[in-house]
Amino acid sequence: MEFGPHLMLASLEGAVTAAILALTAMGLSIVFGVMRVVNIAHGEFFMLGAVIAWWVASLLGGHPAIGFVLALVLAPLIVGTLAAVADRFILQRINYDPDRTIVATIGLLYIIQQTTLMTFGPEARPVQPPFNTRLALPWFEYGENGFAMIWPWGLSITSYKLFVIVAAITIITGLWLFLTRSKAGLLMRATQQDSETAQAFGVPVQRVYSWVFGLGAGLAAIGAVLVVPIQQAHYLMGQDPLLLSFIVVIIGGLGSLPGTIIAAILIGMSDGIISVFFSPTLAKIIATLVVAMVLVFRPQGLLGKSEG
Amino acid sequence: MTNQHRVHLLHFGTIALLALLFFVLPAYHVGNLARIMVLATYAIGYNFLFGYTGLLSLGHALFFTAGMYGLGLAMTQFGLPSAPALIIGLIAACLVSAVIGFLALRTSGVAFMIVTLMFAQAGYLTILYFGTYTRGDEGFVIQQAKRVMFGIDLSSEVSRYFAALILFSICFLTVARIVQSPFGKTLIAIRENEERARMLGYDTGAHKLKAIIISGTISGFAGAAYALLFGYAGATFATVQYSIFPLLWVLLGGAGTTVGPLIGVIFMFYLIDLSSSITSAYMLIAGVALVLLAMFAPQGLAGTLRKRWFKWMP
């Protein structure tokens, strides 16, 4: 493929990756931002969302859109409830102690993974997208007859991938409105800024934490439902989103939702664009190092405030 | 008996007990214990940084594999005997931890955790990228005939066990010694309150860098020893799971205790091993055990012992 169309395709793919990253990371961004706990099991909530989407779709049959819409409602509810219960019965009891939270959430990860393996099974299972049309894309080239529109070989995207980008923007806007405009969002932000003072002012911090934990897991599940028609449901699929979410959240700046989005775009786009110039694995190595160096030279993250 | 005496008794008693167990335990558990001591050495290295200096890294697999591949490639690609190869493994781990430490220490807290994670991820991909030499994920075998040091065949049961014990003892006693020294006390001061340590005039950056290098080199020592004693090096050891394991072991055993790493590894090893003999759903048992432990043994096993009964424990 010519350089121009190649770059365009890689950028488009980068945008899709960025959207997926933003979707997977926003749940963790909220949990991490408000509660400051390292939840190793976050990726498993994502995985559960994908698995539930598969269950719903395969039980329902009919047009894939029906199952998809139902999964978008059910998956976050189920996963969010599960997470809130885990918070209530485990994390609150250990007082969100950072070290104990790591051990407990690794335990949770084992439990969720094994349970999924025993019920859902070890296979990768696809979920049909509600719609998926291949859209060939044009390219403009300056040739002998001036500008001409051509349709390069392979330059295309699918309608569902475009939808994922739109969905990511929509959900994040919704989240943003929720956090800034609603009372619940205000309570969350108050807890995030200073949980002790918030408590003194009568914010039910314990309950806020449960809600936040449930909301974060629910967001991960929504992300998974949206992603699963592109990537299949599999019981080990939680690890990559977990790591990527952590990276996105920290690069963006702890607790900054706009930072999370910018970081997702930065990481997704650089992953796509760098792949044009280097062989695939080398590109991955370079992209990883580039993002790591961002943090080395800006330790508080892109939009984070310096610590202290 | 002074506390100093108790500490010595604990440390030398642990080593003596491990030596004695060789003669008492059935063959299967002797084999396990040899492996446990190597992994406990890895955990000791991790504990030095996490438990005593307060830096949570998610990239220690990189240091472990630096030692493992330093030794392994020196032996298989350059045909070096095991002793110089071991030194190359140690140098590799030392250099890698120095570079990573230099860069990562610009950050702190969760950012430190993520930066180390990403460097380790890049390291893992680098092993795959140079698959021509490393054989990537598959890894390579170090032939039994080459695993000889000073005329001793390290693949035999007895020499493997005592080589592992020597490795463990060196690192165990060294770390126990360092944390009692002024340098170690400063690290603990940094863990407790870095700002205060800095105001007292300590160069906390230099201290932390030294701590990473010591921690990384011990981890690499364990990696090199694994390759040498068990005859295999592979990229699996560079994956993020193998960075999370030492964190888990140390937290289970008790962060910031000298015996915690060993206890944590023994606990986790037998938790998996015994439960997998009973049921194929052993991860479920392990998961529940971890959750319960987090709830009822807040400072890890050794940490809880120290809090309740043995306040003198180092």
Added chain:
Amino acid sequence: MGKINTSKFTRRGVLKSIGAGAGVVGASAVAPGLTGFAQAQSSAPIRLGFQVHRTGIGAAYGRWYDRTTQAAVKRINDMGGINGRPVEIITEDDGTDPKRGAEVVEKFATLYNCDIAFGTLFSHVVYGSAPRAGELKLPYFVVSEGHHVASGKLNRYTLQPGITDVKSQVQAMAPFVSDNLGKKITMIYPDFAFGHDHRDFFTAAIEAQGGTVVESIAIPPTETSFTKYFPRIPRETEVIYHVMVGPAVLTFVKELGEFFGPNRPEIFGFIDSLEAVDINSPGLEFLENTYFWEGHPRNAQADQTSYDKVYRAAVGVDDNGASLDDPKDFSTYSHMFGCWETLNIIKAGMEAADYQGPADRTKLIEAVEAMSDMPHSDDHPQGAKRFNGKTHQTFGHQYISKVSNGKLVVEHTTSIEDGLYEDEVDYTTQSF
């Protein structure tokens, strides 16, 4: 190969030399696996340690390896066991992890006193475990299709008699690809050692046929989206050769289809990508009329042999290659026959060696090394095999199938000769 003699420096020897440990010596009598299994009582079962990928990335394969193994052992026991003794399977999960794999091998040898260990699929687990099997002198029969055994990197105790290796498979594909599909090939494979083997062996084999590999694209294994790599496929490509593994493989196929749209080159893949996956899954429509290597035809063919019928029924697989209990649960048909055949080879080897107990382990290995041609039969339902005792590797027929109306239909069967290559090792010269 000068191996160091370890026999004079054992725990037992050390124990005896330490006088002070007199009380300890008594205690040790409860244990050492070194003393071995008590001389076989005639009815004591033969214990086979089955190292299975129950968790981890190999779990989908492990489940079917387990089912096949259970079925094969049931058949062997129904036919009277081995040397008149029943066969007992001791299953242990290795988590698809080389470190745990080595531990499991130790457990078989020293805790369970297994006669042999067998059943490993993933190459990195084989590499991690084989050194321990060699040191513990435990015959280790792998079912992995890796080139590890035949490359000479392992040891005399490790054998792969039930499944062909990747080098042989890949080499046998080249004539068909070059004669029927095209001469200019782009290879897409995971950046794993297994992918590199495909690249190296196929590149050499296709060049011998007068073809060329115009581009090789190694995909990092952590990747979940692939479209951005497809522009690397040169326009002149006539055939795409793909072999991907792991859960992302459906995405890979789907995105490949979306990239090419209506006009694609010929496509040839290794079914490894789609083992345990329904070929009619949504998104895989693109694979219609493409070609696959199959180790053992998943769909029952028009000329299905009676051997395949017996085997299929015994394991519980329907004519589409799915479980009889659940038509959505697809098997790993191209690999799992290796468990069945390996167990039958172990039985034949033990009978030829008049195997009585662990003291006869070396006799068992020598008996297997002495094997050569194995006929297509109920014992070898995949096809005839030719075992090379020197390299510890078997050679067999390969199948090339075309996807037609959602079924894999065999187009070509390679001969054993197509997959032969020069010996790279002679394990029989190594001491035990």
